[in-house]
Amino acid sequence: MDDGDCGAGNVAKPKRADARRNKESLLDAAGAIFVTSGVEAPVRDIAAKAGVGTATIYRHFPTRADLVIAVYRHQVEACAEAGPALLETEPTPHAALGRWIDLFVDFLVTKHGLAEALRSDHAGFDTLHAYFLDRLVPVCARLLDAAARAGEIRADLDAYELMRGVGNLCIGAAQDPRYDARRLVGLLIAGLRRPD
Structure with a gap:
């Protein structure tokens, strides 16, 4: 050359x-x-x-569908990359888990109109839910494992169940200003702590 x-x-x-x-x-x-x-x-x-x-x-x-899919994937990637970074920067694994769950809640609550778009016939939407799970469940599991190894939380927690529970707490939060999903999720995460 x-x-x-x-x-x-x-x-x-x-x-x-x-x-x-x-x-x-x-x-x-x-x-x-x-x-x-x-x-x-x-x-x-x-x-x-x-x-x-x-x-x-x-x-x-x-197409608009191409843009929506790309935005969704971009935001999933940002959430996935945040987990390991928080383990490095937060003072404890439990604190890292709490911060990551806050990001996850923001991701879920701000998907204004995405659910309707995902129900369309566009083929690209079919794989998004699997992509979401494939990228984020292992990140949540890593955070849970780190906090359990540090003795901060119970060791029998399942990442998928936790994420599903957080997701259920976020349903409808964007449409109801009296409902504070972030507060309830914060109580859930605080409740994961092992009793002293």
Whole structure:
């Protein structure tokens, strides 16, 4: 390989990194708009928040379903990546579990309109629930195991059951301002502690 090839390779990598960051910024913007306006929000609003033209959105995501799926997957990945990071930064595994569950609750409560979209006939939606479980149940299990090994919580807790219980506590929270799902989930997580 000559120097010209090497130089061309170096130029291509930053462009790919920039494109990846731009796509992630677009997904973050779309996710924020979906929270406030639902998944049927105008593409021009998403483009304005992301600081791009609508053509850029359509280039990455030709249909609204493509965009919704990508936002959902992006947010699942962010939640999955947060678990190990919290174990490194929080003072105790139980604290890391509590912070991660807070993120999980935010993820569930802010899925304004997503449930309806997921019930559509679009084939891409079929695998999202399995993807959600495949990515997040092991993260929750790792947090539970760490807290159990530290002697902070009972050792017989199942990650899927806990996530299902948290999910059930979050149902309808976005539509009822008197219902504080985060408070109830906080009580649930506090109740996991082993008695002194």
